[in-house]
Amino acid sequence: MQPTQPLILESHTEGVTILTLNRPEARNPISDDDMIDALTGALARLDADPAIRAIILTGAGSAFSAGGNLKTMGKPGGLGGESPARTREQYRRGIQRLPLAFEALEVPVIAAVNGPAIGAGCDLACMCDIRIASENAIFAESFVKVGLVPGDGGAWLLPRVIGFARATEMVLTGDSIDAGEALAAGLVSRVVSPDQLIDTAMGLARKMAANPPAVVRMSRRLLREAYGAQLSQVLEMSAAMQAVAHTTEDHREAVSALLERRQPVFRGR
Numbered sequence: 181m182q183p184t185q186p187l188i189l190e191s192h193t194e195g196v197t198i199l200t201l202n203r204p205e206a207r208n209p210i211s212d213d214d215m216i217d218a219l220t221g222a223l224a225r226l227d228a229d230p231a232i233r234a235i236i237l238t239g240a241g242s243a244f245s246a247g248g249n250l251k252t253m254g255k256p257g258g259l260g261g262e263s264p265a266r267t268r269e270q271y272r273r274g275i276q277r278l279p280l281a282f283e284a285l286e287v288p289v290i291a292a293v294n295g296p297a298i299g300a301g302c303d304l305a306c307m308c309d310i311r312i313a314s315e316n317a318i319f320a321e322s323f324v325k326v327g328l329v330p331g332d333g334g335a336w337l338l339p340r341v342i343g344f345a346r347a348t349e350m351v352l353t354g355d356s357i358d359a360g361e362a363l364a365a366g367l368v369s370r371v372v373s374p375d376q377l378i379d380t381a382m383g384l385a386r387k388m389a390a391n392p393p394a395v396v397r398m399s400r401r402l403l404r405e406a407y408g409a410q411l412s413q414v415l416e417m418s419a420a421m422q423a424v425a426h427t428t429e430d431h432r433e434a435v436s437a438l439l440e441r442r443q444p445v446f447r448g449r
Contacts, residue, residue, distance in 0.1 A: 204241025245301030
């Protein structure tokens with residue numbers, strides 16, 4: 181018997197970790213408990229490591245993620261395979277852990293969307309902070325096509341990325357859009373050739389990693405908290421975080437380097 185392949189592949193370089201969803205034969209579905217456990221576990225572990233400055237999330241094979249696993253859906257143990265009360269708990273204790281895990285992060289995450297991001301796969305991309313698409317990428321909020329609603333937070337995520345009207349169109353039609361349309365809608369910030377996708381994502385991650393790590397993490401946290409907060413609340417959080425930032429060695433090093441016209445050396449302190 182061949183050894184079981186890991187569901188998540190990891191590679192590390194210069195403070196950046198690449199996480200690769202590794203079920204290419206099934207187009208990297210994310211609704212099964214083992215994949216959810218693997219991904220949320222990896223995110224929590226990396227976020228707790230101060231040496232990690234940024235994360236890149238991508239998919240193995242031709243797809244980023246096909247979203248829900250239709251082969252297990254409706255069967256005992258699969259989503260929708262039990263009573264309505266049981267299915268509700270399956271969502272809450274299953275795939276709905278993913279958006280909460282991304283929301284809780286401080287380390288920034290870049291989605292390198294290498295191919296189709298369908299249903300929950302599209303929502304997974306929206307859980308990330310930044311999305312870069314291969315020319316082969318396709319996006320679809322396609323739940324309606326299989327008689328479902330976005331059960332993983334897509335109704336909250338997608339409008340915040342591309343606006344209410346465009347999100348409503350994608351949700352209610354279930355139609356797919358290509359990488360160029362995704363760029364025009366603001367769903368992705370760049371479209372690159374397939375062979376340049378990871379290099380482009382890595383270049384962006386390295387730019388983040390070159391900055392003071394504690395300040396990057398606080399800035400990411402502040403951006404996330406500001407989503408649903410009032411201006412007065414954001415200003416209060418900003419003042420508190422800025423009070424911490426002013427006391428860091430990295431802040432003093434950044435100012436000194438600027439005044440001395442040299443490259444700063446940040447140590448995460």
